[in-house]
Structures are given as structure tokens and as C-alpha cells.
Amino acid sequence: MLKKLLVICLATFATLAFAHNHKAGEKDIVDTAVEAGSFNTLVAAVQAAGLVETLKGEGPFTVFAPTDEAFAKLPAGTVESLLMPENKDQLVAILTYHVVPGAVKAADVVGLSSAKTVxxxxxxxxxxxxxxxxxxxxxxxxxxxxxxxxxxxIDTVILPE
Structure with missing residues (x-):
């Protein structure tokens, strides 16, 4: 019961936060993130990693998207370092760790104990x-x-081992 209530609350928050910007599902993942305005660092990282076309592709994908505030929690200089061309492989590994193949809704996520990432x-x-x-x-x-x-x-950048 608590899980269902949490899912409903989070879904309501998401709907309110993004409804004024666009109708849900009319844009791909990249364009949705760009339009939201709170994923500027994530979008810059996706561009630097060369993953824009992939995340604009057919999918479906489930993206656990860190906000700009989540990236700001990383140690000073981390983001700038990751965006350098010589660190592209590490950046790709981190970003693809935030992506799960398929479309996994919140109601399904709460029933899982793990999910394999891209x-x-x-x-x-x-x-x-x-x-x-x-x-x-x-x-x-x-x-x-x-x-x-x-x-x-998500409120924190997650890192692979």
C-alpha cells in the first residue's frame, strides 16, 4: 500500500513539474530533457559522449536522469574533467549506467531489486x-x-563500480 501511494505521489509531482512545458510523450528523451531545463549538465554530458543519436533512437529506454543539482554534488572539477575528450570512455560508462533497456514504469521499478543497465x-x-x-x-x-x-x-549521479 505504501509503495503504491509513493508511486502515485511521485507520478503526480512529475506530472505537475513537466505538464506546463509540453504534453507527455510528444518528444524523445533528449528533447524532453532539454525542454525541462533542469538537466543542462546531463544534456552536455550526453553530447560530449556522443550519445545524442542513441538516446534519440527508437528505444525504448528507461533513463534515471540526474538533475543539475545532482551533478553539482560531485567533487569540484569532476564534471569538467569528464567532459574532456580524453575521458570520453569513462563518461560513456557513467551515462550508460543511468540507462536501462526497455520502458520501465515506476510501478514496475518498485517491484525490482536490481536492473541491468546498458x-x-x-x-x-x-x-x-x-x-x-x-x-x-x-x-x-x-x-x-x-x-x-x-x-x-534522481537526485544523485550514480557511478558504476
Whole structure:
């Protein structure tokens, strides 16, 4: 019951946060992130990694999208270093760790204990204190629909081992 209530609350928040910008599911994952305005660092990283066309592709993909504030939590200079061409492989690994193949809605995420990412490793999924956690990141908005998948917003950048 608590899980269902949490899913409903997070879905309502996501709907309110993005409804004024566009109708859900009319844009792909990249365009949805750009239009939201709170994923500027993520979009810059996706561009630097050469993943724009992939995430504009058919999919479907589920993206656990860190906000600009999530990237700001990283140690000073980390983002700038990752955006350098010589660190592209590391950036690709981090970004693809945030992507799960298929369209996984919030109601399905809460029933999982892990999910294999495009990067190859699995993220841990747990419900803790009424919140859904992806590794150490808290899911703060869910089920933002795009034409090629779903975005779930997280408050921390997750890192592969």
C-alpha cells in the first residue's frame, strides 16, 4: 500500500513539474530533457559522449536522469574533467549506467531489486524510508513519458563500480 501511494505521489509531482512545458510523450528523451531545463549538465554530458543519436533512437529506454543539482554534488572539477575528450570512455560508462533497456514504469521499478543497465552492470533498487533508491540516488520524479522511453529523475549521479 505504501509503495503504491509513493508511486502515485511521485507520478503526480512529475506530472505537475513537466505538464506546463509540453504534453507527455510528444518528444524523445533528449528533447524532453532539454525542454525541462533542469538537466543542462546531463544534456552536455550526453553530447560530449556522443550519445545524442542513441538516446534519440527508437528505444525504448528507461533513463534515471540526474538533475543539475545532482551533478553539482560531485567533487569540484569532476564534471569538467569528464567532459574532456580524453575521458570520453569513462563518461560513456557513467551515462550508460543511468540507462536501462526497455520502458520501465515506476510501478514496475518498485517491484525490482536490481536492473541491468546498458553499461553492463546492474543498479540496485530498493525502497527505503518511503523513497525509491537507485543505488544511492533517491528517485524524486517518475514516469516522464517520451516517445522512445521513460525518464525517472534522481537526485544523485550514480557511478558504476
Amino acid at each position: 553499461q553492463g552492470q546492474s543498479v540496485k533498487i530498493k525502497t527505503y524510508g518511503g523513497a525509491v533508491m537507485i543505488d544511492e540516488a533517491k528517485v524524486v520524479a517518475t514516469d516522464i513519458m517520451a516517445t522512445n522511453g521513460i525518464i525517472h529523475v
